[in-house]
Amino acid sequence: RAEAVAVIAATDHRGSRHAADLRALVPKVPSLRTVVAVGPGPAPEGTTPWTELLRSDPGGFVPARPDPDSAVRILVSSGSEAEPKMVAYSHNALAGGRGNFLASLVPDGKPPRCLFLVPLASAFGSNGTAVTLARHGGTLVLLDHFSPDAALAAVREHRPTHVLGVPTAVRMMLERLDTTDGALPAPTALVLGGAPLDETTARAAAEAFGCPVVNLYGSADGVNCHTGLGSKVPPTSTSGTVAGRPDPRVAEIRIAAPETHEPLPDGEIGEIVSRGPMTPLCYVGAPDLDARYRTPDGWVRTGDLGRLDADGVLHVVGRLKDIVIRGGANISPAEVERELRSHPEVRDAVCLGIPDPLMGERLAVCVVARGEEPPTLEALGRHLAAAGLERRKHPERLLVVAEIPLTAAGKPDRAILRERLTGGPGAARHGDSGAVPLARTP
Structure with a gap:
């Protein structure tokens, strides 16, 4: 294609x-x-x-002078929803839009040294491609493959100004750092994206790395919003993860009604749509995807739910397609995950829907325990109740895992976790405890 x-x-x-x-x-x-x-x-x-x-x-050799608005890179989406999409980016989008994003994280204007803990082929990793990084005279530091020990060693050896990774990878690094002697050399910023960032992880990372934590919200489809270097740790609340104030030099963002694409007023939850300097040219060889994911006036549909508050700050609530429908009631897994990660016995948590003949779907949670004794489903329920979450949003099935499996793009692999919960081909794994169901009540 x-x-x-x-x-x-x-x-x-x-x-x-x-x-x-x-x-x-x-x-x-x-x-x-x-x-x-x-x-x-x-x-x-x-x-x-x-x-x-x-x-x-x-x-x-005579170097060509390409049209700045011509295609320079085809970025392949992570395929976390279905078949991966191929997205064409121009020179201007990479050097301009993405370059402006990186510029906002380099306050002194000096060439950055960036350690990427994600594949360069991913949307997040594309910030480290030659066009974007070369604009700032930057240095790229890579691992052969990610492991928490290798990542910590690279931070100590190369002293990067910026460390870019997904929250799950950083949680794994923090766990290994507990037994590591000596403080880490402080970067300018720790940039976390690819998955929702909770307050517990952000605070622990800021303390361990000794630098600001930047929460990045973005996608392969050309969406970008992030908290600034001077921002406080994103608060955890049922209103969603704080993604910062949209920068029109990178991407303009608004909230629209999913059915009509009409803009919604501040405070209302709707689909996050985006357009601007970072917007890609098109989906490669797939006009049907352009018709599905772009509005007639050029806004890219993200499939994410969010809201803009009165100060213009974006709050990401969850995914339209990730919504679990339990007996006709909608549950946002991201909302529940944010609260569960603040539980003292939980290192990481991923929520997802599993089929149920009575309710259609029920919410399940896969948990990485912080200590030797994992939390019980009842204990998690009490924690959520204390945080103000309605009973219908409490997980009804628990699977304790040794670690959260990741896709090639560094995101939680929900397909594998769903197999383990439902007894599919990937069900039996060393280190998993049995899936524990709660008494089923409508």
Whole structure:
């Protein structure tokens, strides 16, 4: 669908031979003419070695001057909802819109040194691509693959000005840091996105890293909003996670009625829509997606629920598609997760709906315990009640897991967790305790 002419791929990466696999696909992909092989070992037959390109004579090379509004990158969404979407970004969107976002996190204007704990192929990781980072003369620090120990070691060795990752990864780092001697060198900012950030995690991270925690809300579809370096830790409340005040130099944001796309007044909850310098060009080879996710006047539909308060601050409430419908009543998993993560015995929590013949769906929770003794479902219910959540929003099934599985984009893998809860192919896992159901009452 992307009609790629050339592809750069690894000769060998964690046991996979991507360059050879792509070369084998050339007869089936009419547009693909060249596979460039990078990495250790010989290049597969029929591919072009990266080292050969480096040895070529640059004397006759004449660099092209592309149209700033032409496509420079195709970003693939995480696929957490369904089939991943391919989104085309222009030079202006990466250097301008995304570049303006990064500029807001560099108060002294000095070149940043950014440690990315997420894949560069993700929407969050695309802030570390050459076009965006090169605008600021920045340095990119990467891990071969994420582990909390490797991430902490990179912070100590490379002393990054900015650490960018998902809340789950940072919670794992905080757990390992409990037994690590010595304070971490303080970055300028710890930037967390890709999943809702709760107050407990934000406060612990700010203390451990000795720097401001920036809460980033964004997506592959060109949405960006974030708290500033001088902002307080985002408060946890039933009104949603504070995502900051939209910056029109990056992306303009408004709240619209999901059915009509008409703007809603301040304070009302609706779908978050966005457009501006960071807005991508289109969905690649999928006009049906453009029609579905874009309004006639160019606003990108996020599928997220939120509200703008009287001060213009965005609060993200949850996902339209993540809503659990229990007996006709809507439950936002994100709202329940925010409260559960403040429980003293909970390190992390992910809520999701599971099928039920009586109620249609019931809310389940997967919990990573903070200590050796995990909390009970009843204890979690009491905690939620004390926080003011109605009984219908309390989880009715509990699964204690050793860690939250993540997708390639670093987000909680709800599909795997749902399998474990419902007895699907991924049900049996070492380190899981049994799924505990509550007495079922309508």
